[in-house]
Amino acid sequence: MAISVFDIFKVGIGPSSSHTVGPMRAAGMFVGALAQVDPSALTRVKVELFGSLGATGHGHGSEPAVMLGLEGAAPETVDTDRLPVRAREIAELRELVLATRPARPIRFDPAHDLVLHRNRRLTGRTNAMTFTAFSREPRGELVLLQRTYRSIGGGFVLADGDEGVRVVPDPTPVPFPFRSAADLLTLSHDHRLAIPRLSWNNEQALGRGTRDDLLHLWRVMDACIAAGCATSGVLPGGLHVRRRAQRLADDLAARDAAGTAPDPLAAIDWLMVWALAVNEQNAAGGRVVTAPTNGAAGIVPAVLKYVTRYVRDDDSTVVDFLLTAGAVGAIYQQTASISGAEVGCQGEVGVACSMAAAALCQVLGGTPAQVLNAAEIGLEHHLGLTCDPVGGLVQIPCIERNAVAAVQAVTAARLALGGDGVQAVSLDQVIRTMMQTGADMSVKYKETARGGLAVNIVEC
Template sequence: MALSVLDLFSVGIGPSSSHTVGPMRAAKQFTDGLVSAGQLPATVRVQAELFGSLGATGRGHGSDKAVVLGLQGHSPETVDTRTADDQVAAAALDAELRLGGSHRVDFNWDEDVVLHRRKSLPAHPNGMTFRALDHTGTVLRERSYYSIGGGFVVDGDVTGTEKIVPDTTVLPYPFTTGDELLAICEREGKSISDIMLANELVWRPEEELRERLLGIWAVMRECVDNGCSAEGILPGGLSVRRRAPSLFKKLAEAESANSSDPLLAMEWVNLFALAVNEENAAGGRIVTAPTNGAAGIVPAVLHYYTKFVPGADDDGVVRFLLAAAAVGILFKINASISGAEVGCQGEVGSACSMAAAGLCEVLGGTPRQVENAAEVGIEHNLGLTCDPVGGLVQIPCIERNAIASVKAINAARLALHGDGSHKVSLDKAIKTMRETGADMKSKYKETSRGGLAVNVVEC
């Protein structure tokens, strides 16, 4: 099973990769299946059922809206985030869908998109079922899908809880553990980003890869810019005010005044993360890194690199993303990046680990120092619950990204002060994260039935 850096970092829409991006992709995949099977002309109605965490927090995460957009042929990468809500509202008001963008079917919002708050499908907490019916009510096509984190979607025919989409590509340097990756680096005399680059060249030329990764970086920068300029209240009913615009103004003024505040860099990192996650909460254009709920950490640390590290350049950005993705692949293969499966340690924890590895790489860290930084990043997020207030990716998610971004920088710098040797390996930390997630009660895994979600009054 092979994974690319572009699997870990993909352009999507907020507020959630597993609850928004995944359902939209699954719905489009179902509609595309109707087209390829020649069943679209006979379809007069479609039904969607969302289960588990999707059913429990789907309203706050926009899962129902994402399904409607996907059925109408939209993809997370290209859907117009400015008109998405209007398109969904029009479908509900007009009582019709345009499957695949053209084929009209009747649509009843309350009956055709059902969120089951206490029912689950067997293979994963984020399950959904779609069916198409003809004029007699006969089911023409029925498929189940699982949104397994980071926007990844697998077919309902999977057995167990598969974490990755099958890809049989043969890589020059295959690895499934951190120890294997370090052994390859030592044997070949290469850095972690070098090994990732060599693997990536199996899929596409280096020039194309570089262009696409810098395109990902451009979307991250645009997201920060948008978050720093968009004032107001975030949607959803919690009345959370955007803080990034006012903080940006204060920091810009302090910078112009040549402030001697020694923690000013940390304040900027906080800003970068807040800006991204406020945009995510508002349904803006986001890069999964590796998920939407944790989308602010990698961009914040990358912004720290480009703004505060002398000599930072595009080559460094590419190496950062490659090294970060190598660590993300280890989480994806050996544990999970889904908050619905292992709690927020799988989202913010893995993102913190990835960002720490990426920064350590571009600051000149050896492979063992990079692995050490990644281990520190996840070790100090173990046990982190996913308990979003109101089922929205706002409290505690937005601030949590800021805190984890600073933690990632600290992890990288701490690792650079050592020689790479440490008692707890990244593999052991990831194994611990997986086991902790399995032991964690479901109410702490993106259901909004425990923790802050029940102890904070929604007002």
């Protein structure tokens, strides 16, 4: 059983993998399940969001994601400009076109049929969504179908009955199955294969994508960086957060062009700008690649951009980088959590930093032990990091936090490269620590906007 690199990196939409991508997918799954009922009997659909989805779904774009998902939109292909326009139309018309076969216009008033339970959680499920389809009978409404789904981060969705499963495993046999960092290190040692080579062998068995598909992911990441560096203005949501990437990129480009006073830290400045650019695009609901989540989507692309600008710019390097980051991400996805709603921001920004650090260490020539050491350092210094988005928006502290974590990823890779890979703390141990810390963390620090910065910053 294995997780593909294409499960970790997915083209999607901002601002949140768990609150936007996951709900859109869940809505699509529910529409698929409606094939079991007589479509002509269907008169109404109701959607309820619980836990962190209910608490911060409004700021995270969950409502338009659900509505467009019911209409058949997919995170990979939805027109990000059209999405908010169509969501407004649905609200005004109080009707959507359910993507059943055949498609069916149906009454849907978001004010009544899309309920965000700000203080309710379903037992055992952090980010739950319940979809109910009704028919109208002479004596009232009858439930035709009800399904509950859980968004577990990174756009992954589990159906009801999958509780206790961290991810839906792919049963396809792979030549080098691994769940932990210890497994990965042993396989690498025994077969004398670098981590990206092991990972690539597994990918070929899984058949989820080609080398070109990996390069396409990088092109989408790079386009997101370029778009963020070319866009100014204020981010949506009411916090009035001004975009910074464009101005900073212009300043840096001017300094580079002048070449008068070379700055030894210019590469670090660029690294931060690239991370800001991605996360500003994400906050604006733009096209991004989950890496492994949307909230933490800036770190891996920024570090890979740093590689292509300052280390080596060729396809093999890009592929090795993504395969290594994906292999580390798969360990987290199989044995831990990448959801801020489950374990706080350590599970999002901390994990992304860990993945980017490992990947950078790999393409800088690190041994497998050094690569996993880099991953460990990348997470260790994010332990305990809470998720406290101001106003429930993926803006403060998320955008800046990505820039800082991208720098930490470079630091972690270089620290690991300076060592021999022998670790006082293993990656598996630090992952266990993250999970224990997340379990002890008050729910107010887990993407509910009820603690930390979220209650100390006045929204205006």
